Amino acid sequence: MTETWLLRNLRAVRGRAYPRIVGANREPSWVFFDIVLPLLTVAAYAYIYKFMDAPKEFVGFVILGGAMTAFWLNILWSMASQLYWEKETGNLSLFMMAPISRMSILAGMAVGGLFFTTLRAASTMIIGIVVFGITLSLSDPLMLILVFIVTMIALYGMGMMFASLYLVFGREAYHVSNLMTEPIYLASGFYFPVKALGFWAAAGASIIPITLGLDALRQLFYPLTGEQYQFLPVTVEVAILAVLCVMFIGLSKLSLDYMEKLGKSTGRLTLRWQ
Amino acid sequence: MRNDLRTFKNAAWLGWQMEANWTDPFLFATYSVVKPLAGTLILVFMYLVITSGETGVAFFSFMYVGNALYMYVAEVLFGVTWVIHDDREHYMTLKQVYIAPINFHTYIFGRAAVKIAITTVGVLLTLVFGVLVLGVDIDVSAIDWPVLLASLALGLACLCIMGLALGGISFLTAKHGEGINEGVAGVFYVLSGVVFPITILPGWAQGVSKLLPVTYWMEGVRRGLEPEVVASLGGTTGMAGFSDLTLMAILAISSAIFLFISLGVFRAADRAARRKGKIDWTTAY
Numbered sequence: 048m049t050e051t052w053l054l055r056n057l058r059a060v061r062g063r064a065y066p067r068i069v070g071a072n073r074e075p076s077w078v079f080f081d082i083v084l085p086l087l088t089v090a091a092y093a094y095i096y097k098f099m100d101a102p103k104e105f106v107g108f109v110i111l112g113g114a115m116t117a118f119w120l121n122i123l124w125s126m127a128s129q130l131y132w133e134k135e136t137g138n139l140s141l142f143m144m145a146p147i148s149r150m151s152i153l154a155g156m157a158v159g160g161l162f163f164t165t166l167r168a169a170s171t172m173i174i175g176i177v178v179f180g181i182t183l184s185l186s187d188p189l190m191l192i193l194v195f196i197v198t199m200i201a202l203y204g205m206g207m208m209f210a211s212l213y214l215v216f217g218r219e220a221y222h223v224s225n226l227m228t229e230p231i232y233l234a235s236g237f238y239f240p241v242k243a244l245g246f247w248a249a250a251g252a253s254i255i256p257i258t259l260g261l262d263a264l265r266q267l268f269y270p271l272t273g274e275q276y277q278f279l280p281v282t283v284e285v286a287i288l289a290v291l292c293v294m295f296i297g298l299s300k301l302s303l304d305y306m307e308k309l310g311k312s313t314g315r316l317t318l319r320w321q
Numbered sequence: 322m323r324n325d326l327r328t329f330k331n332a333a334w335l336g337w338q339m340e341a342n343w344t345d346p347f348l349f350a351t352y353s354v355v356k357p358l359a360g361t362l363i364l365v366f367m368y369l370v371i372t373s374g375e376t377g378v379a380f381f382s383f384m385y386v387g388n389a390l391y392m393y394v395a396e397v398l399f400g401v402t403w404v405i406h407d408d409r410e411h412y413m414t415l416k417q418v419y420i421a422p423i424n425f426h427t428y429i430f431g432r433a434a435v436k437i438a439i440t441t442v443g444v445l446l447t448l449v450f451g452v453l454v455l456g457v458d459i460d461v462s463a464i465d466w467p468v469l470l471a472s473l474a475l476g477l478a479c480l481c482i483m484g485l486a487l488g489g490i491s492f493l494t495a496k497h498g499e500g501i502n503e504g505v506a507g508v509f510y511v512l513s514g515v516v517f518p519i520t521i522l523p524g525w526a527q528g529v530s531k532l533l534p535v536t537y538w539m540e541g542v543r544r545g546l547e548p549e550v551v552a553s554l555g556g557t558t559g560m561a562g563f564s565d566l567t568l569m570a571i572l573a574i575s576s577a578i579f580l581f582i583s584l585g586v587f588r589a590a591d592r593a594a595r596r597k598g599k600i601d602w603t604t605a606y
Contacts, residue, residue: 091511095364
């Protein structure tokens with residue numbers, strides 16, 4: 048690995064991240080569509096809990112879950128579907144011909160996506176906190192940052208793996224993403240503690256990093272709820288997430304290589320509208 | 322008229338092909354069932370976590386049925402606006418459709434008709450699941466069919482008309498503009514008494530609720546489908562003061578008003594899109 052190779056790939060990461068960061072800022076309508084309007088669905092869930100006289104932490108759970116949906120949607124529509132979308136728009140062949148690692152392209156997509164999605168999620172969170180007057184505990188900020196970082200690395204690693212898998216889906220990609228929206232919101236407990244699904248269902252859903260990430264964030268933001276709503280202790284969840292980070296990034300490299308080879312041998316790598 | 326009918330039929334056929342021919346029928350059927358059921362089960366689990374499993378109360382049926390019907394709101398609005406996005410950014414055929422000698426509105430409604438048909442299957446399956454598994458209180462012998470069918474027809478027409486305005490706006494928005502329909506559907510989800518009675522909302526929001534046609538649509542369909550539940554909730558829904566006939570009249574009038582507004586918005590957006598060269602615009606970042 049030469050220094051030139053490394054620099055070239057770092058430039059590729061920056062180059063792929065750049066349009067994501069700058070592109071959205073050139074179309075400021077996202078502030079309204081991606082922050083203010085999604086908050087309405089979150090508000091509806093918050094009102095249901097209020098109507099049922101739920102403990103007030105549940106409104107906080109909903110706001111946090113609502114903010115985290117931005118990351119999951121970004122994974123589905125801007126990571127998993129992206130190589131398929133690039134194929135449809137004709138960019139994929141250019142990426143394949145460039146003298147860079149394909150992983151740099153995926154990493155650039157992840158970095159750019161993570162940046163603008165964090166902005167959106169943070170905005171949703173802040174507006175939610177202000178509008179619904181919820182209070183969050185910040186008693187362990189370092190652990191909070193650690194949980195967020197490992198969750199995001201594992202999640203975007205999963206997105207990178209999906210991106211290569213989606214290359215073989217053809218037009219099914221759109222439907223697969225659609226299919227993985229509400230069912231994952233349900234399985235990962237975006238709007239209620241995942242513990243409610245039962246241990247084995249929650250354990251199965253833990254393969255999706257956001258399940259454990261959300262559960263850990265809830266415990267850190269609401270330490271007084273204790274074991275009542277927690278699925279696993281935070282330290283165990285962080286350890287599992289760290290394993291998922293390594294696993295998904297490794298699998299993304301393997302699947303990308305395999306799908307590229309498969310795409311070339313079947314002649315579908317640049318085939319559009321299949 | 323004949324030309325419009327042919328356009329509608331062919332657009333619906335095209336929409337069906339795009340919706341369904343990507344996979345085998347079994348997988349498509351599974352997809353059509355799992356997605357709506359999962360959306361509803363989120364709400365069911367939220368309810369169960371708080372109430373420890375009491376599903377035999379009127380509020381549960383109110384919430385469950387409202388959430389099932391809301392699929393129409395989300396999917397119809399999404400279906401209409403997605404036509405613009407999909408044809409322009411994905412298949413890049415919008416300009417060809419645009420210059421074809423057909424009525425563009427009819428083409429959009431034809432494509433949306435398939436969404437309505439598929440959503441109807443999802444709504445029915447969700448309701449059947451609710452009745453059989455969760456004890457949702459729908460008594461087939463007690464259904465007020467005239468109220469149910471009239472409300473459904475008027476409401477769906479109104480949703481298609483509102484979708485047209487959003488479709489026009491999506492001419493002018495970038496890739497992420499697909500959030501428009503979700504956002505507008507979100508407004509209805511909060512303010513139209515979909516999953517909780519509007520009386521829980523602040524006073525000013527209740528005023529806004531009563532300006533939205535979806536609020537009357539939800540109430541009308543509920544009165545048709547589960548009259549006993551609506552009766553037992555009484556004044557809690559905030560809509561008890563409206564007779565069935567008043568509800569229908571409000572729905573019909575609001576549909577007519579929205580028709581004028583939507584056509585105006587669509588025309589203005591269409592003109593702006595042409596002036597700015599956005600008819601065949603792609604924003605694939």
